Amino acid sequence: xxxxxxxVQEAMVSVDGVVKGxxxxxxxxxxxxxxxxxxxxxxxxxxxxxxxxIFNDEDGKMNLSLKDLASVDxxxxxxxxxxxxLLADARKGRRPSWNGAAPPxxxxxxxxxxxxxxxxxxxxxxxxxxQAHMKVxxxxxGPVTIVLDTELI
Numbered sequence: 001x002x003x004x005x006x007x008v009q010e011a012m013v014s015v016d017g018v019v020k021g022x023x024x025x026x027x028x029x030x031x032x033x034x035x036x037x038x039x040x041x042x043x044x045x046x047x048x049x050x051x052x053x054i055f056n057d058e059d060g061k062m063n064l065s066l067k068d069l070a071s072v073d074x075x076x077x078x079x080x081x082x083x084x085x086l087l088a089d090a091r092k093g094r095r096p097s098w099n100g101a102a103p104p105x106x107x108x109x110x111x112x113x114x115x116x117x118x119x120x121x122x123x124x125x126x127x128x129x130x131q132a133h134m135k136v137x138x139x140x141x142g143p144v145t146i147v148l149d150t151e152l153i
Contacts, residue, residue: 001033001041001045001110001149002149002150003032004029004146005027005029005148006028006145008028010023011028011136011137013079013081013126013135013136014134015133015134020126020132023124025075026075026076026124027049027066028078028136029049029079030086032085032087033107035101035102037102044150044153045117046118049148050067050118052146053065054144062144066078070124079126080126081136082107082128108130108131115127
């Protein structure tokens with residue numbers, strides 16, 4: 001699984017003009033599911049994201065996790081967007097190959113499992129609509145953007 005994690009001041013996803021999910025502050029997560037990904041990968045990734053210390057403490061140092069932030073203000077959450085394009089292989093030619101992405105049935109199952117895994121950490125979690133053309137708007141905070149890949153663990 002690959003995830004692009006962005007610290008945001010707010011984020012929202014809509015499909016055909018209808019808001020599907022939004023958060024006031026927290027983390028926007030673009031999630032790509034590969035052929036060999038498992039529920040264990042989703043669990044590891046959800047835990048990593050919940051406790052990743054990328055929020056500023058009172059001294060302005062990145063020492064707080066989203067769990068820390070959510071326990072203080074109760075507003076912070078996660079917005080998860082499915083994004084198979086994270087698995088693109090553009091090493092050859094000009095058109096990316098999507099062969100690394102899991103088939104839709106498996107990807108959807110693991111995407112939904114990941115959302116549940118994030119919720120099991122106690123965080124509020126909103127999401128987009130799987131396989132839909134989505135419009136995502138957000139304000140990146142920092143900017144802080146981290147790429148996580150379970151293949152590298």
